[in-house]
Amino acid sequence: MRLMSRLFMLLFSQQLLSSSRLVALTATRSIRRGGRHLFKGQQHSHPQLGFLHIGAGFRPILPPSMSSSSFYPSCKGIFSFSSSGSSPPHKRSRTVQLSATTTPSEHLPSLLEASNYRRALTYQVRDSLREAFGPDADGADPMVTPATRPEFGDYQCNAALALAKRLKAKPRDVAEKLKDALESRTQKWCEPLEIAGPGFINVRMTPAFVESRLNAMLSDQTGRLGVPRPARAQRVVVDFSSPNIAKEMHVGHLRSTVIGDTLARVLEFLGHGVLRLNHVGDWGTQFGMLITHLKDRHPDVLAEGEAAAQTDLGDLVEFYKTAKQRFDVEETFKARSRQEVVNLQRGEPATLQAWRTLCQLSRVEFQKIYDALGVRLEERGESFYNPLLAQVLSDLDASGLLKESEGARVVYLEGYQTREGEAQPFIVQKSDGGFLYATTDLAAARHRALEEKAERILYVTDAGQASHFDQVFQVARQASLVPPEVQLKHVPFGLVQGEDGKKFKTRAGETVRLKDLLDEAVRIARDDLLKRAEEGTQPLPEDLERSARIIGLGAVKYADLSLNRESDYKFSYKKMLSLSGNTAPYMLYAYARIQSILRKGNNGENEDRLSQGSTPPVVLAEPAEMNLARQLIKLTELLQRVEAELYPHILCEYMYDLCQKFNQFYEACQVNNAPTPDLVRSRRALCVLTAQVLRLCLDLLGIEVLERM
Structure with missing residues (x-):
């Protein structure tokens, strides 16, 4: 079988390399068969690359990404080898991924039409490197980046500097040779190239090309502003928010909720199928404690009646604190609490009903927060995966990974060691038979990949969980719980700090409740609107409450999303509600100002779109017009960057530059x-187009607009 597999790969590789459509074939994942590596290479992935599936019959199927009409001129090959016809499909195959890069020439028109100019230029640079330097340029990075300053053009190619070291030549000489080869490819859409400094190549799009792309955005009757749908839509799971039942949402949940919602919105707009999952903490020892305490002292809360109806989440939090204190000091209470957990796991009716009551009380309060933030989620808590845990252990055992350590069942991880230098165990079942969060996460990953058919799974949680998810992903891969082509991605974020740089807390030292934080933002926004009206600097909005809500909640969201998500940030109402700088009020004011300009030329009526069939051609005569147009036509490029890199602040920076x-x-x-x-x-x-782009971007951030401010 190994010989047959190698022979096939060799023949197929030669067939690909001899094709006029393909220029390179690289192994991208290492695979072992019988202790040997069939292929080994660097990991490479892209959320929109298609897959070339080759099954037991070794018949290649051309993926969409190989089509001449595709926007993405690369693909991955998936080669599967059957090992047992009776095994489940996800265990029958061993997979190696290969990437094949097609020649850019046939894809360039569609890339330009799709407004992905940076990617189009990247492929043209790659072709030019090959033409100018032959094999000496193999693997050279085109290094195409946005220009650092407007006077340098739209893009900058820095490939010459890195390649000069390899060629032992002067960077400017390399840049001159590359420029000569590149200019013949870019002349239809770019001005003559310029070499700056030690060897940077500056690239500027022609006014005619910018006008044509701008007019294409204006004439797009689909409402997508020229943003294309992907050649192949993906099924994406976004796991975010994830509060704990019987505990109030706090400021820490803000980041996961707004980052996850924005990523989901961007992916949905681009055309992917997104499942938004709320992995709530609704299972475990805490419910045994709380149920036991309530049965002892507040049994009416667990009954269907007035007391239950009047109980809110704040009451449950206080009940939980008391229950935890009792659990820590009362041995009898501790034993009874653990028995309630057993009763819950067994499905004992009274305990199960008490658990449902607690979950519903929490759910009502959570939904108020989600409604205020405009966030949609499908709850899929830990309890959902409880029946699936035994199968996870069975899969781990069948893969040979499951071991015993001091009575517990564990998996030993690569790259993790104890303080004593021994392999660190990843516990999946405690010695008393109980399961852990890690086991639930393995079951969730398996279910999302195999049952939900997810191709990309994103976990939006704080950076402190990076090691945990790295371990979960490693075990899931080793045990084939998740097929190799499914992307597992942790999307980490930093802490919210007070203005003093310390953990954000109330004056009493308590964690700030998310509800209180949002209410305060709306209150400050309302007071500011009233103050401006009294001073005569701004008329009072017709709907004061709606305006205060949009500005206040938008300010909180934007302050979080406008910063690199991996950074900690200092929470400041004053800064986030400012009308100047990179803030939501500034963006909302810019949008409202454009609407005011349009109303003045339209007898006071709103005109946020042009009548169908009457789109006038845009003519760019002034430098300021051209600079604005160049920013507008890069919308698609920016959205696809957010899709690939998962950093919402990229979109915020784009909006701020657009407003300026x-x-x-x-x-x-x-x-x-x-x-x-x-x-x-x-x-x-x-x-009109600027207003439409701003409104779209704000909507992707989950922020409503105001027509007047």
Whole structure:
């Protein structure tokens, strides 16, 4: 079988390499068969690359990404080898992934039409490196980045500097040779290339090309502003928020909730199928403690009646604190609490009903938060996976990974050691037969991949859980609980701190409740609107409460999302509610200002879109118009970066730059009083498109807009 597999791979590789469509084939995942590596190479993945499946019959199936109409000119090959016809499908195969890169020439038109100019340029640079330097440039990074300053153009290619070291040549000489090869490819959409400094190549799109792409966005009748759907939509699971039952949501849940919601919104808009899961903590020892305590002292809370109806989540939190104190000091109470856990696991009716009551009381309060934030989630708590834990142990045992250690059942991990230098055990079942969070996470990953058919699973949790998820992913891979082509990705975020740089707490030293934080933001926004109206600097909104809610909640969300999610940040109402700087109020004001400009030229009526069939061609005569247009047409590129890199602040930075460029445009160019009717229509079209892009971006962040401010 090994010889047959190797022979097939060799023949198929030669067939790919000899094809005029393909220029490279690289192994991207190592695989062992009989103790030997068939292929070994660097890991490479992209959320939108297609898969080439080759089963027992070794028949290649051309994926969408190989089509000439595809936006993504790369693919991965999946080669499977059957080991047992009676085994489950996900265990029958051993997989190696290969990446094949097609020549960019046939994909360039579709890449440009899809507004992915950076990717198009990257492939043109890659072709040019090969033409100019032959095999000496194999594997060279095109190093195409956005230009650091507007005067440098739109993009910058830094490949010459790195390649010069390999060639032992001067960077400018390498840059000149690369420029000569590249210019013949970029001349249809870029101005003549410039070499700057030691060997940077500056690339600037032509005004005609920018105008054509801008007009394509304006004439898009689908409402997508020219943003294409993926060549192949993925099934993506986003696991976020995840509060604990019988505990109030606190400021720490804010980050997971708003980051996860934004990523889900972006993926959904781009055309992927997204399952938003709320992995609530609704199972475990804490319920034994709480149920026992309530049966002792507050039995009416667990009954269906007025007392239960009047109990809120704050009451449950206090009940839990008392129950925990009793658990720590009363041995009899501890034993009874553990028995209630056993009763819960066995499905004893009275205990089960008490548990359901506690879950429902919590669920009602959680939903109030989600409604306020505009967040949609499907609850899939730990209890959901409880019946699946035995199968996880069975799979681990069948894979040969399950071992015993001091009565517990464990898996030994690669790369993790105890203080004594021994292999660190990953516990999946305690010596008393109980399961852990890790076991539940393994069951969840397995269910999401095999039952939900997820191809990408994102876990949005704090950075402190990075090691935990690394271990879970490692075990899931080793035991084939998750197929190798499914991406498991931890999306970590930092802490929310007070303005003093310490953990964000109330004056009494308590953790800040999320509900209180949001209510305070809305209150401050309301007071600010009233103050501005009294001072005469801004009219009072017709719907004060709605405006205060949009500004207050938007400010909290944007303050979180506008920073690199992996960084800690200092929570400041004053900064986040400021009308200047990179804040939600600034973005909302910019949008409202554009609407005001459009109303002035339209007899006071809103005009946030152009009538179908009447889209005027945009003509870019002034530098400020061109700078604004260049920012607008990069929308797709930015959204696809967020999709791939999972950093929402990329979108916020784009919006902030867009607002600044619009302000510069409006200061430099008359709109409603422009010299000619054609110029009026052209500049109003620029205003309409800017407003539409801002509204879309704010919606992707979960922030509503205000037509007037």
